Amino acid sequence: xxxxxxxxxxxxxxxxxxxxxxxxxxxxxxxxxxxxxxxxxxxxxxxxxxxxxxxxxxxxxxxxxxxxxxxxxxxxxxxxxxxxxxxxxxxxxxxxxxxxxxxxxxxxxxxxxxxxxxxxxxxxxxxxxxxxxxxxxxxxxxxxxxxxxxxxxxxxxxxxxxxxxxxxxxxxxxxxxxxxxxxxxxxxxxxxxxxxxxxxxxxxxxxxxxxxxxxxxxxxxxxxxxxxxxxxxxxxxxxxxxxxxxxxxxxxxxxxxxxxxxxxxxxxxxxxxxxxxxxxxxxxxxxxxxxxxxxxxxxxxxxxxxxxxxxxxxxxxxxxxxxxxxxxxxxxxxxxxxxxxxxxxxxxxxxxxxxxxxxxxxxxxxxxxxxxxxxxxxxxxxxxxxxxxxxxxxxxxxxxxxxxxxxxxxxxxxxxxxxxxxxxxxxxxxxxxxxxxxxxxxxxxxxxxxxxxxxxxxxxxxxxxxxxxxxxxxxxxxxxxxxxxxxxxxxxxxxxxxxxxxxxxxxxxxxxxxxxxxxxxxxxxxxxxxxxxxxxxxxxxxxxxxxxxxxxxxx
Numbered sequence: 001x002x003x004x005x006x007x008x009x010x011x012x013x014x015x016x017x018x019x020x021x022x023x024x025x026x027x028x029x030x031x032x033x034x035x036x037x038x039x040x041x042x043x044x045x046x047x048x049x050x051x052x053x054x055x056x057x058x059x060x061x062x063x064x065x066x067x068x069x070x071x072x073x074x075x076x077x078x079x080x081x082x083x084x085x086x087x088x089x090x091x092x093x094x095x096x097x098x099x100x101x102x103x104x105x106x107x108x109x110x111x112x113x114x115x116x117x118x119x120x121x122x123x124x125x126x127x128x129x130x131x132x133x134x135x136x137x138x139x140x141x142x143x144x145x146x147x148x149x150x151x152x153x154x155x156x157x158x159x160x161x162x163x164x165x166x167x168x169x170x171x172x173x174x175x176x177x178x179x180x181x182x183x184x185x186x187x188x189x190x191x192x193x194x195x196x197x198x199x200x201x202x203x204x205x206x207x208x209x210x211x212x213x214x215x216x217x218x219x220x221x222x223x224x225x226x227x228x229x230x231x232x233x234x235x236x237x238x239x240x241x242x243x244x245x246x247x248x249x250x251x252x253x254x255x256x257x258x259x260x261x262x263x264x265x266x267x268x269x270x271x272x273x274x275x276x277x278x279x280x281x282x283x284x285x286x287x288x289x290x291x292x293x294x295x296x297x298x299x300x301x302x303x304x305x306x307x308x309x310x311x312x313x314x315x316x317x318x319x320x321x322x323x324x325x326x327x328x329x330x331x332x333x334x335x336x337x338x339x340x341x342x343x344x345x346x347x348x349x350x351x352x353x354x355x356x357x358x359x360x361x362x363x364x365x366x367x368x369x370x371x372x373x374x375x376x377x378x379x380x381x382x383x384x385x386x387x388x389x390x391x392x393x394x395x396x397x398x399x400x401x402x403x404x405x406x407x408x409x410x411x412x413x414x415x416x417x418x419x420x421x422x423x424x425x426x427x428x429x430x431x432x433x434x435x436x437x438x439x440x441x442x443x444x445x446x447x448x449x450x451x452x453x454x455x456x457x458x459x460x461x462x463x464x465x466x467x468x469x470x471x472x473x474x475x476x477x478x479x480x481x482x483x484x485x486x487x488x489x490x491x492x493x494x495x496x497x498x499x500x501x502x503x504x505x506x507x508x509x510x511x512x513x514x515x516x517x518x519x520x521x522x523x524x525x526x527x528x529x530x531x532x533x534x535x536x537x538x539x540x541x542x543x544x545x546x547x548x549x550x551x552x553x554x555x
Contacts, residue, residue, distance in 0.1 A: 007019055009044060009105060009106060009107040010104075010105065010106040010107075011023075011040070011044060011081075011090065011101060011103050011104075011105055012081075012089065012090060012103035012104060013025055014081065014103075016037075016040065016041075016044070018037050018041055021033070021034055021037045023040075023080060023081075030080045031512055032076070032077075032080060033073075033076070033484065033488045033516065034485070034488070035059060035060075035073060035484075035485070035488035036073050036076050036077060036080075036488065038059050039055060039059055039070075039073050039074070039077065040077055042054075042055065042058060042059060043091070043099065043100065043101045044101060044105045046100075047100070047101070047105065048100060049094050049097055049098045049099070049100045050098050050099055050100060051097060051098035052070045052098055052099075054098065055070050055073075055098075055099075056069070056070060060486075069487060069488065069489040071489075072488075072489040072520050073488060073489060074091060074093075074099060075519060075520055076516065076519050076520070077090075077091055078090070078091055079519050088102055089102065089103060090102065090103045162198075162199050162200055162201040163199065163200050163201065163228060163229060163284055163285075164200075164201045164203075164226065164227040164228045164229065165194060165200055165201065165202050165203070165227055165228075165229045165230075165231065165284070166202075166203040166207075166208055166221070166222065166225045166227040166229070166230055166231070167187050167190050167191045167194065167202070167203075167205075167208060167231040168187065168208055168211065168218065168221065168230065168231065168232045168233075169183065169184050169187050169208060169209055169211070169212040170183040170184065170186050170187040170232075170233040170234055170235050170244075171183060171232075171233070171234040171235070172234075172235065172236075173234050173235065173236040173243075174235075174236050174237055174238065179237060180315070181311050181312045181314075181315035181316075182235065182237060182308070182311055183234075183235045184209070184212075184311075184315050185310075185311030185312075185314060185315065186233070186235055186244070186273070187205075187208075187231075187233065188205050188314065189273065190231065190273075190276070190277065190280075191203075191204075191205050191208070192418075193277050194277075194280070194281070194420075195388075195418045195419070195420035195421065196417065196418060196419075197281070197285070197419075198419045199285065200284065200285075200420070201227075201420060201450075201451070202420040202451075203225050203227060203451060203452070203453070204420070204422045204423075204451050204452035204455075205318070206318075206422075206452050206454060206455060206456060207225060207452050207453045207454040207455065208225070209318070210454040211224075218230050218232055218249065218251070219249075219251050219254065222249075222251030222252075223251075224453075225453060226450075226453070227251065228250065228251055228252055229248060229249065229250060229251065229257075229284065230248070230249045230251050231246065231247070231248050231249075231280065232246075232247050232249070233245055233246040233247065237266060240265055240266050240267075241263070241264075241265065241266065242262075242263070242264055242265065242266045242268070242269060242272065243261070243262070243263050244261070244262045244272060244276065245259075245260070245261045245262075246258070246259070246260050246262075246276055246279075246280070247259045247260075248280055248283050248284070257283045257284075258279055258280060258283040260276065260279055262275070262276070266304065267304065269304065269307075270302070300343060300344065300345050300346075300384075301336075301340045301342075301343045301346070302340070303339050303340040303343070305339055306335075306336045306337075306339035306340040306343055306346070307336070309332045309333070309335040309336040309339065309346075310332070310333065310336040310343065310345070310346045310349070312332045313328075313329040313330070313331075313332025313333045313336065313346075313349060314329070314349060316328045316329040316332065317329035317349060317352065317353060317356075320456065323357070323360070323362040326353050326356055326357060326360075326362065327353075329349070329353055330350060330353040330354075333346050333347075333349050333350035333353065334350065337350065342383055343383075344380045344381075344383035344384035344387050344390070345380065345384070345387055345389065345390075347376050347377070347379045347380035347383065347390070348376070348377055348380035348387050348389045348390035348393060349389065350376050351372075351373045351374070351375075351376035351377040351380065351390065351393045351394075351397075352373070352389065352393045354369045354370070354372045354373035354376065355369070355370065355373035355393050355396045355397055355400070357369045358370045358373070358400060359396070359400065366400075367401070370397045370400050370401050371397070371401075373393055373394075373396070373397045374394055374397040374398070374401075376393075377390045377391070377393045377394035377397065378390075378394065381394075386417050387417070388413075388414040388415075388417040388418035388421050388424065389414070391410045391411070391413040391414035391417070391424075392410070392411070392414040392421065392423055392424050392427060394410045395407045395408075395409075395410030395411045395414065395424070395427050396427060398410060399427065399430070399431065399534075402534070404431050404434070404435065404534060404536075407427070407431055408428065408431045408432075411424050411427040411428040411431065412428065414427075415428070420451055421451075422448040422449075422451040422452035422455070423448070423452075425444045425445070425447050425448035425451070426444070426445060426448045426458070426459060426462055428444055429441040429442070429444035429445045429448065429462060429466070430462055430465075432444065433462075433465065433466045433469055434533070434534050434535055434536060434540070435536045435537075436536055436537045436540060438466055438469045438470045439470065441462075441466050442463070442466040442467070442470065445459065445462050445463045445466055446463075449463070457482070457483045457486040457487050457490070458483075460479045460480075460482040460483045461479070461480070461483045461490070461492070461493055461496075463479045464476045464477075464479030464480040464483065464493075464496060464497075464500070465496060467479060468496060468499065468500055468503075468543075468544070468547075469540055469543065471503075473500050473503050473504040474504065476496070476497075476500045477497065477500050477501065477504065480493050480496055480497040480500060481497070484497070489520075491517055491520070491521060494513045494514075494516050494517045495513075495517055495529070495548065495553075496544075497513050498510045498511075498513035498514045498517070498547070498548065498551040498552075498553070499544055499546075499547025499548045499550075499551055500547065501513060501551065502547045502548070502550035502551040503546070503547045503550065507550070507551075510550065510551035510552070511551060511552050513551065514551050514552045514553060524553065525553065525554055525555060526545060526548060526549065526553055526554065526555045527555060529544075529545070529548065529553070530545065
């Protein structure tokens, strides 16, 4: 007698098995990615139209995904059902609005329970599901160890290593959510300034912003971020008045090392930032020399309106959301430099929006976008030689234009000015492992992850590439699967995972990954791939090609 999982249901004549990430009809079985199955389940439970925004919010839950993630996932569902866009039998597109299932949906388990029939056991899960579950269990175990180690770990003397610091997003006390960008901007600037000190290890803003608006207690956050010192604050901007509160806490002793309140005219903002910075550095290090104070207190701009545009643009850019948000950020940076033509970091961030366009395929001319990014970054450096993000962006532009030697120089300069710049370590790592320095690249990726624990998915992607090139296939599988949990539409992650599965002897899983890629890119071939990756050594390229060939990619 056939058994059914409690979560199974029917869509038309297909039996949907969420626990196994597969759908079956007669003798046909099709496996789906976990996120693709999540979308199908969500559509089934919402019989009316579901918007793209609903899917991004409920399925991806704020993860950093490409703009085409929903489109590609729907395309994979249609392929699985053998459906078409023009004459849909299963999934209909509502133009400019969203999607809905047009095939009848039946949840047989619900009917069984209403009839008083016994519930049934789950069927055996497939090998790929086992791997993902084991990986998640290992991650959960490691997180448990990290989270429970803080309360029992003795206080470590500062002389044994850099002081570890996290600056939490400042609370916006104005009562106006539209002012969030201003509060975030003040904490971001504090992170940037503290990161310049080589004897401080400062957690990246990508990780601290992860906890904005959460109910987690500050001391628990210190355990999660593995830091000894926490900086938290609040800001209220009302008309022309500005009130800022800042605390520096030793998370292990619970001692408040510095607690300051400032109340002044908005026009005095830059002087307040200098004073806050000085007091925190003195509390952390015991001193702040004259040169450090002069360098850190030199105003990025004297124009408050330009600074306001800059803060808003930076908040929009760091959403890493889509082309529209990127353009909105660019316009704010343009307004900032129009108001202050010597605003160096605004030029650097403006440059980054053009590089981001090129990297995401949003620009009409990729080369023109990269050249524009390079020119704007160069302008920023002309105005201020100590702008780490300008070197970082110029390094990205050089890398994408094929000049890896110059890109490496730029990455090292960014790190020299900011020893805590996680993104610059990632940039340098990619240049090293593609140049055959696999172990060196891996170590830099790991260093970036310690600086940015809640990092974007591309960190895990680069980690997986380094592991693959080192023939550490089990580690690479874990890394690539982590990428696809956040961004299931990332074609390159599927490709590398296919090669990794094949090299690890997991042929079925390798062929399944290839099928996911060919669903949206049927013209993909080994010949095209050969020219797409910047390997210095032919042996590394052949190692990658060998994995893809085993997986089933055609010449």
